[in-house]
Amino acid sequence: MAEKKVVSIEDRIPQLKQLRKRKANRRFFTYLTLIILLILVIVYLQSPLSHISNIEVQNNRVISDDEVVELSGLSTNQSFWSINRDEVISSVESHQEISDVTMKRSWYNKVTLQVNEFTRVGYVKTSNLFNPILENGQVLKDTELKVPKGDAPVLHGFSNEDKLLTRLTQQLANLDSAVVSLISEVYSDPTETNQDRIRLYTTDGQEVIASIHNFEEKMSLYPSIASQVAPDLEGVLYIDVGAYFKPYDTSDEVEIEAESQEN
Template structure:
């Protein structure tokens, strides 16, 4: 055997153990990967079958009149519901079935938390009937369940309103008013006259009284803040907004002397 051939044999003999070692390392890495995958699969199965994958917390935000408990009840979600099986659209539709809920949105947060964001329909008035107050929503719907025995201060009270169509027309006008004007109204009395079946008397929280007409009420009431600025806050009276706009102090109203202040 030549010297060259001997050198090749020696080199091969030195490489064989290294090749075997690399092969073993490759097999070990592959085996380790398979074992890790197997354990991850087992852990995933255990996790999804255990209470650990269920909803841990449910939060409700944006509600004012509808309780958080009622909203969660409508959602159908409990701490036995799988966090990963929650269908947002289905839950949102269920919550929006409540007459006071205008919009619902579900968000998932880390650590199995569900947040329910809701937007309620505005209560634009309370209809007084036999010492009970029925909330009137911005879409014209009257709530007959869970009616309060005392009117809340977030909307005016409608007094002497009997006919549904009159209430609906008034609701349409109130829905057009911005909150700062709506909140300034205390009571709205249906007070038809011989010449105007749509006449109303409005009592304001600042002590003024407004004589108006249902049909153009929203348009006229938008002028109210500017009109009041022109008046003496210590002299209360009636602001007439039927056709032309003018003010009469209570003393002048009683005397009927015709003295009036034009508020145009």
């Protein structure tokens, strides 16, 4: 049987001291590292390095970058870590032409605001100024333009409180944007039998008679209807009831096929 080795207490004391010293050193360096990191964090947060470095605005068409940034309340003098996302979004969405906004933060200290605007579907002329109308039917009474931007038709003969204007706006909002872009002007042109009647002029030179109650349905067929009119003919295209063309120089009516054409 092997004899068990006995280590005296005198031999073990130096080893215990060395072990305790190593543990103390590790603890010291751990605390020192934490203190240094804490100091660096405090210095960083108090320095310009923690400020927003760039604010980018995307998707906006009508509202300027500067206006969106001003609405957000953000600035490059502000700490990147003090941003309140909910407050920023709420502030930007308070603008009547903005439907919603998304805020993204990315390294290095960059903030991106992705803005979705309500589409302008028309400009109603009041006196010599023009008020934009949004797809949600809201007339921007505080926005008065001397010249409309050309991104939507000009509406004549309607008042801001006109129910016909509200109905027409809804029809324009539902209509394909490619078709809306063909309309340059719309005039209220009621008759005794049809208070909904409107007269419009298109960018391809057509004068068109239509009705508000079925405007979206009829105008969606306009490209195929207009293509059946000879380019050299001048007259009025009626799409309020059925579809026919009446030249200016004759009382004859040319009936037109109003069925949609599938590709």
